[in-house]
Amino acid sequence: MLKRISFSDKVTLIVIYVFLSLLAFSALYPFWNAIAVSFNVGVDTAKGGITFWPREFTTENYNIILQDDRLLNGFFISVSRTIVGTATSIFMTALLAFGMTRSYLIGRKYYTLFFIFTLYFGGGLIPTYLLIRSLGLMDSFLVFIIPSLISVWNMIIFRTFFKGLPVGLEESANIDGCSNWGTFFRIILPLSGPVIATLALLTAVGHWNDWFLPSIYITNDNLLPIQTILRQTLNANIVSGSSSVLDSASTALLENARQITSKSLTMAMMIVVTLPIILVYPFVQKYFVKGVLVGSLKE
Amino acid sequence: MPQVTTEQQPSPISRQPKVHNKSFLRRLMKQWDVQLMVLPGVILVFIFAYLPMYGVITGFMDYNLFTGSRIWDNPWVGFKHFEAFFAAPEFERILRNTIVISLLKFFIGFPAPILLALLLNEVRHMLFKRVIQTITYLPHFLSWVIVAGFTTALLSTENGSINILLESIGAIDEPINFLSLKEYFWTILISANVWKEIGFNSIVFLAAIASIDPALYEAADIDGASKTKQIYLITLPSIMPVVIIFMILAIGNLLNAGFEDILLLASNPVLRPVSDVIDTYVYRVGLGSHRYSYAVAIGLFKAIISVGLLTIANYLARRSGNSLW
Numbered sequence: 001m002l003k004r005i006s007f008s009d010k011v012t013l014i015v016i017y018v019f020l021s022l023l024a025f026s027a028l029y030p031f032w033n034a035i036a037v038s039f040n041v042g043v044d045t046a047k048g049g050i051t052f053w054p055r056e057f058t059t060e061n062y063n064i065i066l067q068d069d070r071l072l073n074g075f076f077i078s079v080s081r082t083i084v085g086t087a088t089s090i091f092m093t094a095l096l097a098f099g100m101t102r103s104y105l106i107g108r109k110y111y112t113l114f115f116i117f118t119l120y121f122g123g124g125l126i127p128t129y130l131l132i133r134s135l136g137l138m139d140s141f142l143v144f145i146i147p148s149l150i151s152v153w154n155m156i157i158f159r160t161f162f163k164g165l166p167v168g169l170e171e172s173a174n175i176d177g178c179s180n181w182g183t184f185f186r187i188i189l190p191l192s193g194p195v196i197a198t199l200a201l202l203t204a205v206g207h208w209n210d211w212f213l214p215s216i217y218i219t220n221d222n223l224l225p226i227q228t229i230l231r232q233t234l235n236a237n238i239v240s241g242s243s244s245v246l247d248s249a250s251t252a253l254l255e256n257a258r259q260i261t262s263k264s265l266t267m268a269m270m271i272v273v274t275l276p277i278i279l280v281y282p283f284v285q286k287y288f289v290k291g292v293l294v295g296s297l298k299e
Numbered sequence: 300m301p302q303v304t305t306e307q308q309p310s311p312i313s314r315q316p317k318v319h320n321k322s323f324l325r326r327l328m329k330q331w332d333v334q335l336m337v338l339p340g341v342i343l344v345f346i347f348a349y350l351p352m353y354g355v356i357t358g359f360m361d362y363n364l365f366t367g368s369r370i371w372d373n374p375w376v377g378f379k380h381f382e383a384f385f386a387a388p389e390f391e392r393i394l395r396n397t398i399v400i401s402l403l404k405f406f407i408g409f410p411a412p413i414l415l416a417l418l419l420n421e422v423r424h425m426l427f428k429r430v431i432q433t434i435t436y437l438p439h440f441l442s443w444v445i446v447a448g449f450t451t452a453l454l455s456t457e458n459g460s461i462n463i464l465l466e467s468i469g470a471i472d473e474p475i476n477f478l479s480l481k482e483y484f485w486t487i488l489i490s491a492n493v494w495k496e497i498g499f500n501s502i503v504f505l506a507a508i509a510s511i512d513p514a515l516y517e518a519a520d521i522d523g524a525s526k527t528k529q530i531y532l533i534t535l536p537s538i539m540p541v542v543i544i545f546m547i548l549a550i551g552n553l554l555n556a557g558f559e560d561i562l563l564l565a566s567n568p569v570l571r572p573v574s575d576v577i578d579t580y581v582y583r584v585g586l587g588s589h590r591y592s593y594a595v596a597i598g599l600f601k602a603i604i605s606v607g608l609l610t611i612a613n614y615l616a617r618r619s620g621n622s623l624w
Contacts, residue, residue, distance in 0.1 A: 009526045016418050030449035033460055048458045092316065092339060099336030106327055113338060118344060120609060123351025124598035126585040131350050148341045180332045191311040209442030212559060216586055232450065233446045235566050263458060268450050277440045285433060289502055
């Protein structure tokens with residue numbers, strides 16, 4: 001395409017490119033810096049000045065973390081919670097959404113109002129806490145799963161997507177003697193790949209990243225997910241200046257534990273916690289852009 | 300697989316008109332399979348969303364976890380806890396922080412993704428554009444624990460890159476402990492929020508820009524309009540409807556100054572005078588000091604104002620032709 005670009009437009013473009021590059025740099029730098037620090041010898045890190053590259057390279061920080069029972073257990077809890085929580089929530093929410101698309105469903109209008117209202121008003125933190133307590137969900141793995149089984153937002157997105165599927169498919173399935181459940185499992189779910197992928201990703205990220213819920217409902221250390229453990233570690237760092245959680249956890253593993261300062265260790269820990277997201281992210285990125293748009297269209 | 304559709308039942312085609320001559324109960328029995336699909340959702344939402352709403356009445360009682368497991372056994376105290384909150388020495392600063400932080404997020408956090416979308420739209424180099432997008436979306440997927448960890452690391456005195464940078468260009472003589480000084484907290488909080496969400500929130504605006512008729516730009520080119528003029532006169536007006544919808548949604552959300560981000564970034568109690576907002580205060584007095592009824596009352600105070608804001612937002616939305624409900 002032949003298009004003459006004026007001088008002022010060129011300047012504008014250069015400014016835009018430079019600005020965007022700086023923005024991308026600032027988005028990426030914290031990761032880069034954390035990786036550099038995490039691969040640096042702890043004692044050396046304490047001297048300061050690590051920016052782009054480790055000064056004294058070591059993988060010791062990762063060795064310590066990957067041998068720490070408490071962290072490994074937290075990792076396991078996080079993974080189980082994310083898998084079970086995402087699978088059950090997506091299934092229950094999709095089933096509800098499918099039921100809600102049946103126009104002959106008695107009470108559909110009331111159900112819709114019933115669900116939408118919860119988007120605007122809730123009981124708040126304390127009543128929810130007291131409820132969970134009285135249900136006996138404290139210190140139980142189920143507290144990760146059951147309260148988040150139904151997401152009204154996801155239900156709306158699913159419903160919008162299901163309504164967009166061709167009616168003829170369901171009609172012919174019905175004529176062939178397919179029940180509603182059969183239609184749901186054999187026709188609707190297999191056709192909903194993109195929306196399931198998007199919502200599953202967002203739900204999974206929500207489960208993986210959640211640290212707050214376990215911090216108030218879980219007191220048993222063996223049930224704490226990795227984000228909550230990380231939070232406790234970072235907090236201990238800030239408040240006392242030393243990582244008591246990590247120190248006590250790794251002393252047994254390491255003969256000269258005192259040589260490893262907390263900074264490089266916590267950075268390695270943060271990288272390990274972030275890694276699953278960074279690994280999954282490129283594969284699902286193309287889905288979520290579409291998914292976000294489906295979600296926002298019907299607001 | 301349950302086989303429920305029988306021969307005598309008309310096939311339940313979704314857009315089929317309702318049959319009215321049957322009794323309600325018989326119709327209900329006929330569609331028990333669909334009702335069964337909806338029932339678990341209704342029950343779960345009732346338990347986890349509606350029962351806590353019922354629990355809000357404890358804000359008008361002296362709720363005691365140990366004597367009164369049944370809510371109605373607790374004594375009524377009327378508006379005592381609300382009055383106590385309005386009279387509390389923290390009241391003024393909490394209200395101020397909530398409003399100031401919300402407004403800062405609204406006036407900086409809201410336009411930032413629009414600006415990014417406008418700039419990204421000018422990039423004709425597709426690979427560059429995609430790389431920038433991928434990188435800027437990424438922080439959205441990190442937990443606040445990680446983001447707060449990064450922030451603390453970057454700002455720390457002994458190793459923080461920000462201090463290293465400022466020292467190397469001679470802006471400061473010795474490292475500043477940013478996260479223990481009140482005057483920097485709001486800047487840090489807003490920056491971290493923008494850093495985390497700017498890319499992800501720009502997606503909707505980019506999509507809106509993509510649907511603009513390219514003929515408009517061609518015509519503008521022929522008329523000799525510069526790039527900046529085209530942004531100002533074509534792109535911005537074209538995406539205005541989307542911007543307005545999101546702005547109205549943001550108004551309804553205005554009292555949500557934030558919770559996780561403040562809780563994690565302000566872990567130093569020194570910052571409390573500038574970091575305490577309604578939500579973090581509710582958390583601290585409710586779960587920290589076990590003053591349940593007091594905390595519930597404050598939460599309710601906020602919820603009522605929020606519903607008021609939402610009503611205003613919806614009124615605005617209706618006037619602009621985009622009703623929320």
